[in-house]
Amino acid sequence: MLLPQPLIHGRLVSRYKRFFADLVLDDGREITAHCPNPGAMLGVKDPGQGAWVSWSDDPKRKLPWTLQCVEQGNALVGINTLxxxxxxxxxxxxxxxxxxxxxxxxxxxxxxxxxxxxxxxxxxxxxxxxxxxxxxxxxxxxxxxxxxxxxxxxxxxxxxxxxxxxxxxxxxxxxxxxxxxxxxxxxxxxxxxxxxxxxxxxxxxxxxxxxxxxxxxxxxxxxxxxxxxxxxxxxxxxx
CATH class of the missing domain: 3.40.1350.60 (Trna Endonuclease; Chain: A, domain 1)
Structure with a gap:
């Protein structure tokens, strides 16, 4: 399965209210992304962890960014429960x-x-x-x-x-x-x-x-x- 391209790298700041995640992208932009995972996300929601987000230009979306993957140690971890x-x-x-x-x-x-x-x-x-x-x-x-x-x-x-x-x-x-x-x-x-x-x-x-x-x-x-x-x-x- 092809993930939305391109994925953009950043760092997690906070994951909150189940479906929101704040990040700082590598280019310095501060964003809020949709987090498609309502679970506890233990081990993949810690501030400072590397993360990858996708962008959508769909005008119907409230949040154009979506959190797709998080880095845990040397592992790339998919967090999208869909x-x-x-x-x-x-x-x-x-x-x-x-x-x-x-x-x-x-x-x-x-x-x-x-x-x-x-x-x-x-x-x-x-x-x-x-x-x-x-x-x-x-x-x-x-x-x-x-x-x-x-x-x-x-x-x-x-x-x-x-x-x-x-x-x-x-x-x-x-x-x-x-x-x-x-x-x-x-x-x-x-x-x-x-x-x-x-x-x-x-x-x-x-x-x-x-x-x-x-x-x-x-x-x-x-x-x-x-x-x-x-x-x-x-x-x-x-x-």
Whole structure:
């Protein structure tokens, strides 16, 4: 996927009110950018961190700048939570995720359970339907380890139960974590920040929900789903 071009480099000053970020660009301009990430953004919102923003000339926009990536150490980290679903849609169309290849129909945003929409429903006449939930991951506290979530994630925990219910009906269900960074080789649920989600992921896996984690190839020009990384779990062998 091509990112908006060109991306402009600067430094974070402050991220606030969930959707705003103040930056100083390398040319000295002080700007306020839209921050397309409502989460806690732990590790990628600290004052002084390098950051990359895009510009839009759409007159309907209140903020022409958008925060796209933040530098954490030597890693370029994508913070735009709108990208993972687009990246997965692109990868599914190209059969770039082997575990999810070969389906005939790909439908986004399908209602299911009592109050949920699954990100993708994959279907084929010769296979059970596959309910695919996508989660964005940027969080990393230890070298090489990606974690999710970085705050309480009640909605994501509910999704895990919804997926397990589909498995009980004889369907296939998958939760796919998209890690928007290149520097991680393993993934773990963040039990200290959200023990309910960590327990929910264990329970879902035991119920037959497949857990996939893919890291992205990142640059200031393009981002794409690149390679599978290992899900580590104290109680289960990675699927």
């Amino acid at each position: 990208l993972p679903n687009r990246l997965v849609a692109e990868a599914l169309a190209q059969d770039a995720i082997p575990e999810l290849a070969g389906y005939q129909t790909i439908r986004p945003e399908v209602k299911y359970a009592e109050a949920s929409r699954v990100d993708f429903l994959l279907s084929h006449p010769d296979r059970p339907p596959c309910w695919l939930e996508v989660k964005n991951c940027h969080f990393s506290r230890a070298p090489g380890l990606a974690e999710f979530p970085d705050c309480k994630a009640e909605r994501s925990t509910r999704h895990l139960g919804d997926l397990a219910a589909q498995v009980a009906l004889g369907h296939r269900a998958v939760v796919l974590f998209v890690v928007q960074r290149e520097d991680c080789e393993t993934f773990s649920a963040c039990a200290d920040l959200d023990p309910k989600f960590a327990a929910g992921l264990d329970a879902a896996a035991r119920a037959g929900v497949e857990v996939l984690v893919y890291a992205c190839a990142m640059s200031t020009e393009t981002v794409r789903i690149d390679r599978r990384i290992l899900w580590t779990n104290a109680h289960l062998t990675a699927i």
